[in-house]
Amino acid sequence: xxxxxxxxxxxxxxxxxxxxxxxxxxxxxxxxxxxxxxxxxxxxxxxxxxxxxxxxxxxxxxxxxxxxxxxxxxxxxxxxxxxxxxxxxxxxxxxxxxxxxxxxxxxxxxxxxxxxxxxxxxxxxxxxxxxxxxxxxxxxxxxxxxxxxxxxxxxxxxxxxxxxxxxxxxxxxxxxxxxxxxxxxxxxxxxxxxxxxxxxxxxxxxxxxxxxxxxxxxxxxxxxxxxxxxxxxxxxxxxxxxxxxxxxxxxxxxxxxxxxxxxxxxxxxxxxxxxxxxxxxxxxxxxxxxxxxxxxxxxxxxxxxxxxxxxxxxxxxxxxxxxxxxxxxxxxxxxxxxxxx
Amino acid sequence: xxxxxxxxxxxxxxxxxxxxxxxxxxxxxxxxxxxxxxxxxxxxxxxxxxxxxxxxxxxxxxxxxxxxxxxxxxxxxxxxxxxxxxxxxxxxxxxxxxxxxxxxxxxxxxxxxxxxxxxxxxxxxxxxxxxxxxxxxxxxxxxxxxxxxxxxxxxxxxxxxxxxxxxxxxxxxxxxxxxxxxxxxxxxxxxxxxxxxxxxxxxxxxxxxxxxxxxxxxxxxxxxxxxxxxxxxxxxxxxxxxxxxxxxxxxxxxxxxxxxxxxxxxxxxxxxxxxxxxxxxxxxxxxxxxxxxxxxxxxxxxxxxxxxxxxxxxxxxxxxxxxxxxxxxxxxxxxxxxxxx
DNA sequence: CTGAAAGCGCTTACAG
DNA sequence: CTGAAAGCGCTTACAG
Numbered sequence: 032x033x034x035x036x037x038x039x040x041x042x043x044x045x046x047x048x049x050x051x052x053x054x055x056x057x058x059x060x061x062x063x064x065x066x067x068x069x070x071x072x073x074x075x076x077x078x079x080x081x082x083x084x085x086x087x088x089x090x091x092x093x094x095x096x097x098x099x100x101x102x103x104x105x106x107x108x109x110x111x112x113x114x115x116x117x118x119x120x121x122x123x124x125x126x127x128x129x130x131x132x133x134x135x136x137x138x139x140x141x142x143x144x145x146x147x148x149x150x151x152x153x154x155x156x157x158x159x160x161x162x163x164x165x166x167x168x169x170x171x172x173x174x175x176x177x178x179x180x181x182x183x184x185x186x187x188x189x190x191x192x193x194x195x196x197x198x199x200x201x202x203x204x205x206x207x208x209x210x211x212x213x214x215x216x217x218x219x220x221x222x223x224x225x226x227x228x229x230x231x232x233x234x235x236x237x238x239x240x241x242x243x244x245x246x247x248x249x250x251x252x253x254x255x256x257x258x259x260x261x262x263x264x265x266x267x268x269x270x271x272x273x274x275x276x277x278x279x280x281x282x283x284x285x286x287x288x289x290x291x292x293x294x295x296x297x298x299x300x301x302x303x304x305x306x307x308x309x310x311x312x313x314x315x316x317x318x319x320x321x322x323x324x325x326x327x328x329x330x331x332x333x334x335x336x337x338x339x340x341x342x343x344x345x346x347x348x349x350x351x352x353x354x355x356x357x358x359x360x361x362x363x364x365x366x367x368x369x370x371x372x
Numbered sequence: 373x374x375x376x377x378x379x380x381x382x383x384x385x386x387x388x389x390x391x392x393x394x395x396x397x398x399x400x401x402x403x404x405x406x407x408x409x410x411x412x413x414x415x416x417x418x419x420x421x422x423x424x425x426x427x428x429x430x431x432x433x434x435x436x437x438x439x440x441x442x443x444x445x446x447x448x449x450x451x452x453x454x455x456x457x458x459x460x461x462x463x464x465x466x467x468x469x470x471x472x473x474x475x476x477x478x479x480x481x482x483x484x485x486x487x488x489x490x491x492x493x494x495x496x497x498x499x500x501x502x503x504x505x506x507x508x509x510x511x512x513x514x515x516x517x518x519x520x521x522x523x524x525x526x527x528x529x530x531x532x533x534x535x536x537x538x539x540x541x542x543x544x545x546x547x548x549x550x551x552x553x554x555x556x557x558x559x560x561x562x563x564x565x566x567x568x569x570x571x572x573x574x575x576x577x578x579x580x581x582x583x584x585x586x587x588x589x590x591x592x593x594x595x596x597x598x599x600x601x602x603x604x605x606x607x608x609x610x611x612x613x614x615x616x617x618x619x620x621x622x623x624x625x626x627x628x629x630x631x632x633x634x635x636x637x638x639x640x641x642x643x644x645x646x647x648x649x650x651x652x653x654x655x656x657x658x659x660x661x662x663x664x665x666x667x668x669x670x671x672x673x674x675x676x677x678x679x680x681x682x683x684x685x686x687x688x689x690x691x692x693x694x695x696x697x698x699x700x701x702x703x704x705x706x707x708x709x710x711x712x713x
Numbered sequence: 714c715t716g717a718a719a720g721c722g723c724t725t726a727c728a729g
Numbered sequence: 730c731t732g733a734a735a736g737c738g739c740t741t742a743c744a745g
Contacts, residue, residue, distance in 0.1 A: 032488070034722055045732045050724055057725085058730050075510070079488040081422040081431065082722035085737045090422065092465075100450050106442030113441075113468045117476065122489065124433075125466045127454040135458065147373070147420040147738090148463065169416070257657045290657070316598045316631070375738055386716045391740055398741085399714050423738035426721045488722090 033076050042070035053078065080122075084147075092122040093337060094149035094172075096139065098157055100127060102254065103283065103311050104326050108155050108177060111330025119338055124149055128157055140166045151337045154179060155330075158224060173340040177333045180223045185336050187329060190356035191225050194322045195232025197361055198278045198306045201320070203240045206370035207276035207304060210237065211248040213262050213288060215280045218251055226251075229280050229308065248274055252284060259287025267295055267303070275370050276304040282311035282321050289317060289366070300368040310362065320367040323360045332357065374417050383411035394419065421463075425488075433463040434678060435490035435513075437480065439498055441468060443595065444624065444652050445667050449496050449518060452671025460679055465490055469498055481507045492678045495520060496671075499565060514681040518674045521564045526677050528670060531697040532566050535663045536573025538702055539619045539647045542661070544581045547711035548617035548645060551578065552589040554603050554629060556621045559592055567592075570621050570649065589615055593625060600628025608636055608644070616711050617645040623652035623662055630658060630707070641709040651703065661708040664701045673698065 039049040044063060051057040052067035059067075070076075084090040093116055099105045109125075116123045126139045140163045144152055151173035159181030167174050174184040202210050212233045215226030222231060230249065237244055247269075252262035259279060267273055267288075279285035285307030289299055297303050307314065310323030380390040385404060392398040393408035394417075400408075411417075425431040434457055440446045450466075457464045467480045481504045485493055492514035500522030508515050515525040543551050553574045556567030563572060571590065578585055588610075593603035600620060608614055608629075620626035626648030630640055638644050648655065651664030 032722090035724095036722080046722090047724075047733080048731055051731085054724080060730060063730080075486075077483065077487050079426075079722055081425050081488060082737090083724070084422050085420075085426065085722080085739085086724045088737080100441055100454075101444060101447030103442060106447060109441050109466075110468055113466060114476075117467070117480070117484070122484065123466045125450075125454060125464050126458070127451055135455075139458070142418065143458070143463065145416075146418050147422060256654055260657055287657070313597055316601055316628070373738090376740095377738080387738090388717080388740075389715055392715085395740080401714060404714080420738055423721090424740070426723085426738080427740045429721080 033074050035076065035078065037074055038067060038071045038076045041074065042067045089341075090122075090148055090150050091120060092124055092149050093334075094124045094126060094144050094152045095155065096126045096128045096144075096152060096157055097155040098128050100125075104281075104309060104324075105156060107326035108330040108333075111327035112153060112155075112334055113330075115331040115334035119334070119343065121334075121338075131158070131160060144172065145170050150341055151175070153177065153333050153337060154182065155333075156225070157181075158221075173337060175333050175336045175340070177329055178225055180221075180225075185340065187333055187336065187357060188225075189324050189329075189359050191228035192232040192235070193356070194308055194324075194359055195229035195278070195280075196236045197232070197359075198308060198322050199233045199236035201306060201361055201363070202276040202278065202304055202367065203236060205276070205304065205367060208240070208242055208370070209248070209272070209274045210242075210244070210276040210278060211250070211266055211274035212244070213259055213266070213277060213279040213284050214249055214251045215254050216251050218280070219249070226280060233278055254281045254284055256283045256287040256290075259284030260291045261287070263288035263291035264295070267291060267297060273297070274303070276367070277306070279305060279307045282307035282309040282314050282317075282319060285319055285321070285366070286311075286313065286317055289319070300366050302371070304367040304370075306367055310360075314362075315364070318365040320364045321362055323362050325358060329357050374415050376417070376419065378415055379408060379412045379417045382415065383408045430682075431489055431491050432461060433465055433490045434675075435465045435467060435485050435493045436496065437467045437469045437485075437493060437498055438496040439469050441466075445622075445650060445665075446497060448667035449671040449674075452668035453494060453496075453675055454671075456672040456675035460675070460684065462675075462679075472499070472501060485513065486511050491682055492516070494518065494674050494678060495523065496674075497566070498522075499562075514678060516674050516677045516681070518670055519566055521562075526681065528674055528677065528698060529566075530665050530670075530700050532569035533573040533576070534697070535649055535665075535700055536570035536619070536621075537577045538573070538700075539649060539663050540574045540577035542647060542702060542704070543617040543619065543645055543708065544577060546617070546645060546708060549581070549583055549711070550589070550613075550615045551583075551585070551617040551619060552591070552607055552615035553585070554600055554607070554618060554620040554625050555590055555592050556595050557592050559621070560590070567621060574619055595622045595625055597624045597628040597631075600625030601632045602628070604629035604632035605636070608632060608638060614638070614644070616643070617708070618647070620646060620648045623648035623650040623655050623658075623660060626660055626662070626707075627652075627654065627658055630660070641707050643712070645708040645711075647708055651701075655703075656705070659706040661705045662703055664703050666699060670698050 039046045052059045052064040129136045154176045156178040164182045176186040178188045214230045218226035218230040250262045252258040307321040380387045393400045393405040495517045497519040505523045517527040519529045555571045559567035559571040591603045593599040648662040
């Protein structure tokens, strides 16, 4: 291993000076700096981050806890975080979180994140419980939450209630009155979650228009395409009058619903209008009307907040729009149309 | 920060003994071990991995380089790797790689991975160039490749040529003779890649059956659903006789092709049989015949190999089936049927 | 079975 | 502007 002592010897300076020259901390004569830099380059020296963090107390490493990697929203967020972190010279240590209460999940908070290996934690779409937040606080980890719930810490998120409301109002505006909702699991029970808030926005919009959806018109499902497919089969396969419009809590659910409609001989949008949420990369191909969000950007913003919490000066301060919900936008495509007369 | 000295003082032993008791290395009286353990638990002590790695030379951290996170195969592999690494007490540091030659990519190999922060690297589906492999070797990082190409190191992969051959033979066996292929970008040019090998298997099977596909029957595309959609529109929209079967290089491409067929009024499988590759979580919903592979398992196996290279004794040795290709399996669903007479 | 000491590779006051 | 020294938190020979 080539160490800083080797660089110092080659450049004819002390280790302290070599360190200062390479890190940019403290005064070093230009000429000395150049000599040190070329010595380092000659022997391929790169400082050991572990040795440095031992003395500085900073690891330049951020832990990301995330429940899925393989769902569009989460994957996009993760890529956004990764790019931003790397650009800032930070590492990303990934913890794929299982459900609450599972021992592997406990171990992530009590062991992996509790060690002095990460400076901060970004929690993406996770519903943190109190003991988890407490574990992080005890170890003085900066915490930034993106979506999800729990943790009084810095939180970035879209306004999920407003998203549900907007999607529903779009359908109401098209003249629909019987509008069903394919909600995420637990939407009815837990109000303080993404799913609960989207459902709430839907109900608000319906109530404001003087409609009160029957319980049968709200079906909870996994936020996946097969989940949406099954839920929509159940919703639409029922004999008797059908809803004329559907608000799906995510685009993947909407795609599944489109396929279910097709299977049942229901033509979209003639017989059924569908609106999703996400702006999934496949939305355009499916001609899906959706409320877009921008997870890659959200990830990048979460990194900005983390870096600011860690006192990195290179980050603009104050952050633009801090505190405001992250942007969303209704994109109308041909999956939604005027209600049949 | 609570350090090992605090534990030692509380337990009334030296730091050396506390270290031995907690790590399990070296002899410690049972009674002493219990005292140290309970002292550590009392004050919430967890060893700093950075300090430990400074002296052991081991970081217990593995770098994963991967070109996508948001494609089904890659996401599954990543989750498999993550679970296996965590179970072994290792961290996973994620590097989302861009294309060859991009400066961010160079920086990953020359800086991030070159530092003493990871013990080993798992490259998932990346075509490594020589300088990248050399950079890793110079720093003595264990390297395990999963798919992709380049690097003489330990490599795990399915037999992509055999996969292409099997999918094609399935269609031939059903009586098809004009079978098109939706291949990955670069399949025709680079033989030593996943795409190139699948295409090669297709051509081998066709040749063995006495057919020589016209160049127009092989279309290269992005390995995505929209990519498959566009490529299939191009392939199938052409006036004149159409192929009766299609081998898509991935399930997502196959899904896109199914949608294109529908749009063109071509009924699957009556007018067109389709076979994919992957065993994507949506394959069942789409009734897609496919050659399944098991990326989660592949990720786990890659971790086994890494741990073995790092000399971890807890891993079975020798590994089952070492050197053999990873398993795949043809799963027949209703997207493929007998050729029209 | 246990402890004192050295040392891993850095950075940072402290002098000069 | 530069160097000598201390020290971050661990682990590991080396004695005993």
